[in-house]
Every structure is written in C-alpha cells, then in structure tokens.
Amino acid sequence: MFGKHRQAARQQPGDEVSVFAGLRDQILTLDPASIGLKPTTDRPRVWGALMDMGRENDTWATIVALGDGTTSLYTSTGGGIIGAGMRPTVAAASESWLSTIERHLDLLPVATGSRLPPNGFVTIRALCFGQQHAVEALEDDLGYGRHPASVLFHSAHGAITEIRLIDEARPN
Secondary structure: OOOOOOOOOOOOOOHHHHHHHHHHHHHHOOOHHHHOOOOOOOOOOEEEEEEEEEEOOOEEEEEEEEOOOOEEEEEOOOOEEOOHHHOHHHHHHHHHHHHHHHHOHHHOOEOOOOOOOOOOEEEEEEEEOOOOEEEEEEHHHHHOOOOOOHHHHHHHHHHHHHHHHHHHHOOO
C-alpha cells in the first residue's frame, strides 16, 4: 500500500510494531506548546488529528496531521511516510482535515485512552487544547456516509490521497 521506508539494519521480529507504537505514542502524549502550537482564531480547540485504521491480522495504519504542518502516515508492518506535510498538496489537505475537525468537533465525544481499533474499524481522534476527542466506527459506515463522522473520515482520506500520489510518483 505504501512505500517501505525502513532502515537497512538488522531488525528483529516485532520491531515494526514497536516503532509504530512509539511514533503513535509520541503524538498522543505530545504537549502542543512544546512545538509552538497554541489556539488560533481559525482553530481555537484543535491542534492535531490522528486516524487509526484497523487491518487484518492485528495490523494498523495511522495518519497524523498537526497544526504545524506535520503530516505522516505509518503502518504497524513497517511502512510509511514521515514528514509528508512538507509537500504543499499534502499540507493543504491536512489543513483542510484539521479545519473540518474543528468545525465538527461535536461529532467526537471526549475520550480517554488510546486503544487501537479492531479490524474493519476506524478511530478518528481530535487532539485538542484540553481533552482529546475520539469516535470509533466501522470503516464501511464511515466510507459510505452511514455515520455522522463520515465527513471527518473523507477529509482525512483527502490527505491520504495526496500522500499516496507522492509515494506513487517516486522512482522505485
């Protein structure tokens, strides 16, 4: 699905999962002030977003967008693209996703914990100044507009599409 950007080092089985978990945890525990993020007129509540997609065999794909332009997509199987937000098309799509979450934050209840969704489910998280908000739903319900948070899912997929286009344009 996404290019493999791995170190050419000897990896032990399970290293990909621990790297994935570490990257994800860094975002979920990040103090937005530590990277200069503070409430703005356009986004007074939301400083970031994270969407986890449950896949077969207890694997996941996660996309992250932050208010400083950071956008990355990574998988628990070792693939991913870090720093995609440096590309203008990705940055614009990520900004749109964050703005969509700000406008529709009421679709996401306050949440605690950071559980990954099971296969076929998606969790959309709003990283807010204050409490985190999240919703978990069937991917098909989100994709086919059968869930109130579908607008957030499709907005996130705008960023995923831009990342995929960059990945596909890279020489092999």
